[in-house]
Amino acid sequence: MTLLFVLHLVGAVLWVGGMAFGILAMRPALATLPPPQRLEASAAAHRRFFLVVWHVMPVMLATGYALLFGWFGGFAGAGWHVHVMNLTGLLMSAVFLAIFFGPWRRMRAALAAGEAADAAAANNKVRQMVTVNLLLGLLTVIVAGWGRFGG
Ligand code: HEM
Known part of the structure; x- marks a missing residue:
């Protein structure tokens, strides 16, 4: 269970941290490139x-889900x-699939x-949807950490 918990945390860092880097650091940095190269680098x-x-x-x-059922014995034994987290985690997954099979x-x-022009429009849509998922990811981490100690 401890190993699963650590994997869960490492995954959260990679996913949410990766989106934060993309939106907060990579996107403004790419703006320094001329548009065709910007699109290629973004892709x-x-x-x-x-x-x-x-x-x-x-x-x-x-x-x-392994932690939910192994640690808390199911939804009835788990905190708010x-x-x-279950809801926002599933939403994040759905938004990712919508990005991947939609604008990406x-x-x-x-x-x-x-x-x-079409590539730039799609790139913009990808960015907007990744921003939504970044906000959902941050909310998930805040809620998970807050609730852990009974807040
Ligand atoms: C996909 C986005 C998700 C993110 C970013 C995320 C993030 C986190 C983080 C940061 C923690 C540590 C909180 C703590 O200190 O305990 C945590 C714990 C946990 N997560 Fe997630 N999680 C996600 C999805 C899910 C899903 C879908 C489930 C299934 C119900 C889940 C179940 C749990 C459980 C059971 C714990 C332990 C809670 C506790 O120790 O009180 N997580 N998660």
Whole structure:
């Protein structure tokens, strides 16, 4: 259980921290590049980060439910923070899938077809949806940490 808990925390750091880096550091840094290179660099960074999330997301869900049932014996034995985390964790997963199969797929297709304007529009949508997921991720961490000590 301790190992699962540590994996859960490492996953949260990689996922939420990765989104914070992307929105707060990478995006403003990319603005210094001319638009075509900006899109290419943005796509290259997203390709790598989304691969990380494809691994982290199942680990978060699997370790979360393992802790829920192994540690607390199910929803009835868990505090309010675990119930909220379950909801926001599932929402984060749904938003990630919506990004991946929505604007991210459109962005890759537009780049492959040389449609810079469409790629830029899709890139903007990816950014907006990642910002939503970053806020959900921060809320999840705040709730999880707050509720842990009975707040
Ligand atoms: C996917 C986004 C998620 C993030 C970012 C996240 C984050 C965290 C963090 C930071 C903690 C440590 C809080 C503490 O000090 O105990 C934690 C604990 C925990 N998480 Fe998650 N979690 C997520 C999803 C889930 C899901 C879907 C479940 C399933 C119900 C879950 C179940 C748990 C449980 C049972 C604990 C231990 C709670 C405790 O020690 O009181 N988590 N999570």
